[in-house]
Structure formats: structure tokens, C-alpha cells
Amino acid sequence: MAEIKTKPTSASVEDFINSVTDEQKRKDSFVILEMMKKASGEEPKMWGSSIIGFGHIRLKSPKTGREVDWLRIGFSPRKANLSLYITGDVRMHAAALEKLGKHKTGVGCIYINKLEDIDMKVLKEMIDDALKMGHFGK
Numbered sequence: 124m125a126e127i128k129t130k131p132t133s134a135s136v137e138d139f140i141n142s143v144t145d146e147q148k149r150k151d152s153f154v155i156l157e158m159m160k161k162a163s164g165e166e167p168k169m170w171g172s173s174i175i176g177f178g179h180i181r182l183k184s185p186k187t188g189r190e191v192d193w194l195r196i197g198f199s200p201r202k203a204n205l206s207l208y209i210t211g212d213v214r215m216h217a218a219a220l221e222k223l224g225k226h227k228t229g230v231g232c233i234y235i236n237k238l239e240d241i242d243m244k245v246l247k248e249m250i251d252d253a254l255k256m257g258h259f260g261k
Contacts, residue, residue, distance in 0.1 A: 129171040130192075136167045136175050143200045151238045152200045155207070158243075159196055162250045174199045174208070196253055207233040207246075209253040219249045 140156065143149040156167060156175065163177040170176040176194025183190045197208040204227075213220065213228045220228065224241035227234040233249075235241055 129174060131168045131170055131176065131179070132172075134169040134172070136169055139169060139173070139175070140200065145200075147237050148200045148205065151205060152198070154238055155198050155205070158247060159198065159250060162247070163196060163254055165195070168194075170194055170197065173201070176208070196250060204234040204236050205238075207235065209233065209250055215256075216249050216252070219245055219252070223249070 136156070140149060140152045143152060152175075159175075159177050160167060165177040167175050167177055174194070174197050176197035178195035179192050180195050181190055182193050194208060199206045199208075208231065209216075212230065213233060216233075220226065220233070222242060223233075223245045225236065226241060
């Protein structure tokens with residue numbers, strides 16, 4: 124199994140969120156925290172210095188066969204946006220993304236500026252779906 128730098132730590136999730144200087148991002152982070160906690164039934168953990176994760180899963184790259192331990196779902200209040208980690212490949216949420224509202228995507232992330240820009244019901248459905256199917260749709 125490959126070693127990755129981003130691993131669970133014992134740092135305080137609440138202290139981390141409270142250190143977010145942007146008030147809206149801090150408030151939105153606590154909303155996402157509760158939403159993901161309720162959906163996953165897991166306690167949040169810091170992964171590295173800036174990602175809040177729930178649960179863990181062993182992922183295997185379909186291309187290289189490399190395996191890594193990673194969070195099942197999570198998020199990070201970044202300076203530019205809120206990064207949501209709810210899937211290994213955002214294309215598997217294509218239909219939901221069309222209804223989500225204002226966002227951008229990366230390969231494995233959904234980026235939003237603030238929760239008021241999106242449909243929270245759609246986000247909850249996406250989180251629930253991601254927890255049911257695992258990261259790569261399996």
C-alpha cells in the first residue's frame with residue numbers, strides 16, 4: 124500500500140473551524156460538519172492540517188492499482204472556497220450537479236463559495252449517495 128501525506132490526526136476539528144477568519148465560511152463549515160456527521164454516523168477527524176473527514180476507505184487506483192487510505196466524505200474551508208470531498212470522480216454525480224447551484228468541480232472535489240449559492244437538499248442527496256456507493260461507484 125502506498126503512503127500518502129494526508130492522514131488522520133488528533134487535532135481539534137472545532138478549533139480548526141474556529142480559526143477560519145472568514146465568518147461566512149466558518150458558519151458554513153459548521154453547517155457542513157453537522158450535515159456530514161449526521162449522514163455518516165461518524166465523528167469528524169482532521170486529515171492533515173486542513174481537511175475534515177468522516178470515516179475512511181481504502182481506495183485502489185483503477186489505473187495503477189495503488190492503494191491508499193482516504194476519508195469517505197469530507198470538506199475543507201479553503202481561502203478561495205469550500206472544497207467538498209464526496210466522491211472519487213464527480214462525473215458520477217452529473218445529474219445532481221446540474222441541480223446543485225453555483226459550483227465548480229475538480230476530479231474528486233466540488234468547490235462552492237458559500238452554502239446560500241447551492242441547493243442544500245441536493246447536497247444532502249449527493250452526500251447520502253456517496254456514502255452508499257463508496258468513492259468509485261462500487
